Amino acid sequence: MSGALAQGFFASRWVQCPPHVTQAAGGLPAGFRAAAGGASTPEPVSAARFTRSGVLAPPVLVTRDETAANGLRAVVANSGNANAATGPAGMEVARLMQRSAAEALAIEPATVGVASTGVIGVPLPTAGLADGVATAAAALHAAGDDAFSDAIMTTDAFRKRATLSVALPSGTVRLSAQAKGAGMIEPAFATMLCFVQTDAALAPETAELLLSVCVKRSFDRISVDGQLSTNDTVILMCSGASGVTVAPESEDELRFGEALDALLRMLAIMIVRDGEGAKRTGRVIVRGPKQAIVERCARAVANSPLVKTALHGADPNWGRIAQAVGMALPGTAPLALDIAIEGIVVCAGGVAVAHDGAALDAAAAGLEVEYEVGLPGFDPAYPAETEVLFSDLSHAYVTINAEYTT
Amino acid sequence: MSGALAQGFFASRWVQCPPHVTQAAGGLPAGFRAAAGGASTPEPVSAARFTRSGVLAPPVLVTRDETAANGLRAVVANSGNANAATGPAGMEVARLMQRSAAEALAIEPATVGVASTGVIGVPLPTAGLADGVATAAAALHAAGDDAFSDAIMTTDAFRKRATLSVALPSGTVRLSAQAKGAGMIEPAFATMLCFVQTDAALAPETAELLLSVCVKRSFDRISVDGQLSTNDTVILMCSGASGVTVAPESEDELRFGEALDALLRMLAIMIVRDGEGAKRTGRVIVRGPKQAIVERCARAVANSPLVKTALHGADPNWGRIAQAVGMALPGTAPLALDIAIEGIVVCAGGVAVAHDGAALDAAAAGLEVEYEVGLPGFDPAYPAETEVLFSDLSHAYVTINAEYTT
Numbered sequence: 001m002s003g004a005l006a007q008g009f010f011a012s013r014w015v016q017c018p019p020h021v022t023q024a025a026g027g028l029p030a031g032f033r034a035a036a037g038g039a040s041t042p043e044p045v046s047a048a049r050f051t052r053s054g055v056l057a058p059p060v061l062v063t064r065d066e067t068a069a070n071g072l073r074a075v076v077a078n079s080g081n082a083n084a085a086t087g088p089a090g091m092e093v094a095r096l097m098q099r100s101a102a103e104a105l106a107i108e109p110a111t112v113g114v115a116s117t118g119v120i121g122v123p124l125p126t127a128g129l130a131d132g133v134a135t136a137a138a139a140l141h142a143a144g145d146d147a148f149s150d151a152i153m154t155t156d157a158f159r160k161r162a163t164l165s166v167a168l169p170s171g172t173v174r175l176s177a178q179a180k181g182a183g184m185i186e187p188a189f190a191t192m193l194c195f196v197q198t199d200a201a202l203a204p205e206t207a208e209l210l211l212s213v214c215v216k217r218s219f220d221r222i223s224v225d226g227q228l229s230t231n232d233t234v235i236l237m238c239s240g241a242s243g244v245t246v247a248p249e250s251e252d253e254l255r256f257g258e259a260l261d262a263l264l265r266m267l268a269i270m271i272v273r274d275g276e277g278a279k280r281t282g283r284v285i286v287r288g289p290k291q292a293i294v295e296r297c298a299r300a301v302a303n304s305p306l307v308k309t310a311l312h313g314a315d316p317n318w319g320r321i322a323q324a325v326g327m328a329l330p331g332t333a334p335l336a337l338d339i340a341i342e343g344i345v346v347c348a349g350g351v352a353v354a355h356d357g358a359a360l361d362a363a364a365a366g367l368e369v370e371y372e373v374g375l376p377g378f379d380p381a382y383p384a385e386t387e388v389l390f391s392d393l394s395h396a397y398v399t400i401n402a403e404y405t406t
Numbered sequence: 407m408s409g410a411l412a413q414g415f416f417a418s419r420w421v422q423c424p425p426h427v428t429q430a431a432g433g434l435p436a437g438f439r440a441a442a443g444g445a446s447t448p449e450p451v452s453a454a455r456f457t458r459s460g461v462l463a464p465p466v467l468v469t470r471d472e473t474a475a476n477g478l479r480a481v482v483a484n485s486g487n488a489n490a491a492t493g494p495a496g497m498e499v500a501r502l503m504q505r506s507a508a509e510a511l512a513i514e515p516a517t518v519g520v521a522s523t524g525v526i527g528v529p530l531p532t533a534g535l536a537d538g539v540a541t542a543a544a545a546l547h548a549a550g551d552d553a554f555s556d557a558i559m560t561t562d563a564f565r566k567r568a569t570l571s572v573a574l575p576s577g578t579v580r581l582s583a584q585a586k587g588a589g590m591i592e593p594a595f596a597t598m599l600c601f602v603q604t605d606a607a608l609a610p611e612t613a614e615l616l617l618s619v620c621v622k623r624s625f626d627r628i629s630v631d632g633q634l635s636t637n638d639t640v641i642l643m644c645s646g647a648s649g650v651t652v653a654p655e656s657e658d659e660l661r662f663g664e665a666l667d668a669l670l671r672m673l674a675i676m677i678v679r680d681g682e683g684a685k686r687t688g689r690v691i692v693r694g695p696k697q698a699i700v701e702r703c704a705r706a707v708a709n710s711p712l713v714k715t716a717l718h719g720a721d722p723n724w725g726r727i728a729q730a731v732g733m734a735l736p737g738t739a740p741l742a743l744d745i746a747i748e749g750i751v752v753c754a755g756g757v758a759v760a761h762d763g764a765a766l767d768a769a770a771a772g773l774e775v776e777y778e779v780g781l782p783g784f785d786p787a788y789p790a791e792t793e794v795l796f797s798d799l800s801h802a803y804v805t806i807n808a809e810y811t812t
Contacts (some may be wrong), residue, residue, distance in 0.1 A: 055732025056739035085728045087757030098666070101578030120725025121758045152541070230729055305711065306807055311809025319526025322491045323636055326461025333462035346654070350461070352527045394808075395801045401712055402719025402800075 001219050007160045012273075013368060014283055014389065018258040020167040025092070027143040027163060029174035031239030034144035036151035038135030039178075039195055040074035041239040042106055044168050047207035048113065049215050051232035057084035058094040059114040060231055066095070066110065069405045070204035071109040075195055075235055076101035076133055079180070080118040081125075084230040092122045100130040104137030115193050115233045116181060117153055133293035139216040149178040152193055155400055156180050160270045164354045166200075166259040166318050168169055168252045171244035173200040175259055181271040190217060194234045194264070200256060201240030206248050211236045218264035222272045223390045236260075272389045277396020283389050284321075288375030291384045293329070297373060298388040300328035309394035316364035318346045321371055329375075338374035342366070418679075419774065421504045421671040422662040422797065424465045428792035430569040433549040435605035437645030442557035442570050443542030445601055446480035446511055446644040453613035454478070455621050457638035464500040465520040466637060472501070472516065476610035479517040481601055481641055482507040482539055484806065485560050486524040486587070487531075490636040495576035495757020499530045499578030506536040510543030521599050521639045522585060523560055555584040558599055561806055562586050565735035572606075572665040574658045577650035579606040581656075582667055585645055598625060598677055600640045600670070606612040606662060607646030612654050616663050617642045628678045629708045629796045642666075664702035678795045687774050690727075697790045699735070703779060703795040706734035714799035723771035724752045727777055727798045735781075744780035748772070 010017040017023075028034055032041045050060050076097050079397040083090050094114050116124065139147075140259060150162040163176040181192030202210070215234055232291045273281050284301045286294040301307055304324040312318040319340050325337055339347035342363035344355050363369065378384075409778040416423040423429075434440055456466050482503050489496050492763060500520050508515040509692040520528065530769045547554075555567040582747050587598030608616070621640055652658045690707045697722035707713055710730040716723040724745050731743055745753035752759050771773065784790075 052736040053729070053732035053741070054738035054741040055728050061740070082725070085725060085753055085756060087755070089757075119723075120728055121723075121753065122725075124759065171685055189725070230732055255809060262696065309804050309807035312804065315808065317525075317527075319488070319491060319528075322461050323459070323526055326459035326636055329460035332460035334467070335460040337461070347527065348495070350491060351495075352491055352529065352704055374467035386766040393804060395804050396754070398801050398804060399717050401715035402721060 001370060004327065010262065010266055012266065014270045015262055017256070017342060018262055020263060021257055021259045022165045024165040024174060025242035028145050028176055029197050029239060029242070031241030032197045032237070033140035033142055034148040035136045036142065036147040037078070037133060037226070038074060038076040038101060038140070039139055039144070039197065040150055041194050041197070041237055042073065044071065044073055044237045044239055045202050045204050045207050046070055046072035046235060047204070047211040049211060049234045049237070051230060053230050054147045055114060055230045056087060057082055057231045057235065058086060058090035059083055059097070059116040061091065061231060062094040062098055063210070064111040067113055068110050070207070071111055072113045072128050072235060072237055073107050074101055074105055075113040075115060077115040077152050077193060078124070079152050081122055082117060082231050083116040083124040085121040086123055089123060091192065093126055096126060096129060098255045100133035103135060104134045104145070108399055111233050111378070115231070117152065117231055120230060130402070143175060143343070145178055152178065152180040155276050156179065157274050160267050160274070162263060162266070164259055164263060167255060167257050168244060168246070170252050171242065173198055173242045173244050173256070175261055175263060177267060179267040179271065192221065192232055194267060195232070196236040196260070199239050199242035201242070201245040201274065202238040203248065206253060207236055207238055210253070210260055214260045214264045215259065218259055218268040221388055222268045223388055235250070269389055272391045275391025275397070276400045277394040278391035279394060280311050280314070282371060282392065283308070283368065283384065283387055284371045284373065285318060285330040285387045286373045286375065287378045287383060287385045289320045289377030289379065289384060291386070294384045296388045297325045297328045297375065298308055298386050300324040300390035301373065302390035305393050308390065311369060312392035314365040316360045321373065322347060323340045325373060336376045340372040342370055353384060411681045415586045416668065416672050418675045421675060422667055423633040424661070424668055426573040426661055427668060428571045429572040430580060432552070432569050433626045434551050434569070434647070435603050435645060437605050437647030438552040438603045438643070439546035439548055441542045441547065442553040443484070443539060444480060444482040444546070445550070445554055445603065446546055447603070447643055448479065450477065450479055450643045450645055451608055451610050452476055452478035452641060452643045453610070453617040454642070455617060455640045457636060461635050461636045463488055463493060464492060464496035465489055465503070465522040466639060467497065468504055468519065469639060471521040474516050475607045476613070477517055477640060478643055479513050480507055480511055481519040481521060481625055483521040483558050484530070485558050485600060487522060487528055488524045488637050489522040489530040490526040492527070492529055495529060499532055500754050502532060502535060503539060506728045507540035508541045518759040519641050521601055521637070523558065523637050526636060551582060551584055558584065558586040561587065561682050563680050566680070568669060568672070568675050570665055570669060572662060574650060574652070574661050576658050577648065579604055579650050579662070583669055583673060585677065586674040587680070589720045598638055600625065600673060602640070602642040602666070603645070604644050604649035607643040607648070609654065612652060612659060613642055613644055615636060616666055618658070619663065620667045620670045623667055625675040627794055629705070629794055634799065644746045657781060675795055678797045681803070681807045683800035684718050684797035685719070685800060686772070686798045687795060688713070688777060688798065689774065690720060690777040690779065691791065691793045692779045692781065693784045693789060693791045695783030695785065695790060697792070699781065699789045700792045700800040703731045703734045703781065705791050706730040707777065707779065708794035708796035710787035711799050714796065718798035718800050719749055719776060722747055722752070726794055727751060727779060731779060742782045746778040746782025748776055762780060
């Protein structure tokens with residue numbers, strides 16, 4: 001149970017700060033500048049990941065298809081309007097954002113990534129857009145990450161950013177990231193934007209590999225409302241300005257990867273914790289015979305409005321865990337599943353287990369609540385196991401989302 | 407748009423009362439008796455459908471596996487406790503309910519169906535159970551359907567029942583049903599119980615066929631919260647006491663099927679309308695190239711908490727329809743989808759369409775709101791089309807479900 005959260009950036013028992021990582025005072029890694037509206041660096045290596053939605057917003061299409069994916073030098077972002085379902089006109093607006101940033105920074109448009117977040121299906125006004133981008137570009141500075149973090153927020157209740165100092169065998173580098181996201185959050189990955197910067201030097205393949213692995217373990221493992229967005233974008237940019245190179249398959253790569261993993265995992269948890277109106281964060285761990293099966297069950301639990309409302313109400317109603325798993329595995333009855341909440345076994349072999357009700361009530365009232373589900377056929381020698389982190393479902397979520405555009 | 411609903415039982419524009427059907431004053435068809443706790447008839451033909459959940463409650467297992475499926479003479483039901491995830495002890499309790507009803511009615515236990523609804527994972531107390539069943543059995547009478555309807559309610563805000571008079575070529579029969587359900591409602595089918603009685607005489611195969619088809623078009627097409635239950639049960643019992651036989655492939659079968667279809671469809675809509683705390687009912691119709699694809703998209707829209715909260719808030723935020731469809735069809739971007747709300751086209755070929763905002767606002771504020779989605783590849787010659795009826799997501803849903811067991 002977690003009645004109080006740990007202090008500092010790594011304020012969750014579900015993510016550990018690696019011993020070689022310390023939180024830095026703030027500001028960007030060497031070689032980066034940021035301001036409300038964007039960030040840039042002169043000579044980067046980059047990698048990016050995008051939503052897999054069938055409805056991709058023009059900024060996603062432009063960044064994915066019309067940039068040098070491993071050589072992004074700048075990103076330009078706006079919030080309030082997602083520029084999604086806006087068609088060819090929306091593509092032109094995304095290109096205008098890209099071109100405006102490129103002109104203001106005197107770089108090639110193909111080195112500028114574009115990201116938007118906000119309302120879907122409303123044309124993004126172009127009046128003043130180029131001027132706004134130019135103003136932001138003129139304001140870029142090494143400590144601009146706070147302003148950038150704030151500028152990309154929509155329904156976010158708090159800023160999500162960190163700057164870390166990472167001690168590698170070859171030298172110390174800085175790693176920073178700014179994220180936004182609170183609603184429309186779900187697998188692969190979320191209505192979220194995350195911009196990551198480091199002054200380490202990474203080969204494009206290393207940047208791709210590390211970002212890919214770390215996104216799978218962070219933003220791919222969270223759900224606020226099970227809703228995959230049209231605009232999700234994560235961009236890692238590496239300036240190399242520290243002079244420290246992270247070579248493939250080196251101890252440097254391992255340690256850098258651990259830091260990136262902890263950073264993105266914590267930001268992902270912050271997004272869940274900020275889940276529109278959320279009060280409590282849940283983590284479901286499912287162990288079973290096959291990866292596809294545990295994945296399906298974990299998603300079913302994490303996205304169940306009945307589980308989420310029970311989490312909100314500090315109600316240890318584990319019947320809803322059983323119901324969600326049963327729904328995920330139709331036709332398998334009788335299903336001999338095990339369920340524990342905060343380590344208290346409440347169901348074994350599909351049957352209710354007598355337990356300490358007061359202890360369970362206290363566990364369910366924590367700020368972080370962990371659910372473990374064991375499916376029959378789990379083989380300790382070839383374990384299939386997964387986790388999903390999820391927010392509760394609150395009155396505030398309804399209020400926020402019932403009145404979003406009106 | 408539907409600012410006001412039609413009067414009487416068929417109070418939705420989405421279900422039509424067939425011309426040969428009239429609403430009867432109430433009470434059960436000839437040969438049936440009911441009371442709080444159950445219903446019975448001496449010489450029935452029956453058919454039943456159950457949830458497909460992997461976690462099946464003992465009453466479902468007993469009714470499915472330990473009865474003469476086509477010869478149920480009585481059903482005994484309780485609410486408040488689902489007797490689910492209760493293991494072998496729960497099986498014994500379900501058998502005790504079955505045996506108690508059989509003894510009270512002096513019939514074989516294998517002719518008694520059992521149904522339970524309520525909290526999952528809590529042992530169903532047996533103290534007083536047999537006496538309670540005996541009391542209910544003694545109270546059985548032909549007008550007991552109201553008491554029975556009330557007794558099976560849990561979070562239901564209103565009674566769901568009807569008695570219809572059905573004019574068939576071979577004579578007039580009566581058809582009645584009592585249903586419960588408000589939450590944990592989703593495909594195949596819902597946390598719902600529905601007991602249907604008719605005094606028509608049906609062969610077992612006819613009862614099976616008609617119930618199967620009509621459940622697919624009613625309880626299989628609704629979602630309150632996307633949550634498949636452990637206890638769903640629908641039982642049709644036919645006493646034959648009217649002397650009117652519904653022969654296979656006859657005009658009688660067609661007309662009787664139309665009446666059963668309208669009855670179950672209206673009860674299904676009533677369950678959605680009663681969706682815990684619901685204010686508005688949505689209907690999404692998806693047309694596209696393949697049945698599996700339109701089904702996936704319709705479920706994604708109906709179960710999206712973003713669509714549901716927008717429906718609740720009378721917010722015509724169609725971007726959330728686009729988002730949900732995009733999520734259902736990953737990797738298909740750019741997706742040239744069409745969206746209309748109450749006939750007002752808001753998106754065509756994936757691009758926002760200028761429309762009358764005031765008219766759209768008014769449409770979104772109706773008690774019934776219809777969404778149409780057209781996917782590229784729709785072939786009018788071989789149309790794939792489906793619908794899902796769904797409730798909105800309200801503060802009251804959160805309140806009800808955050809405090810269900812505590």
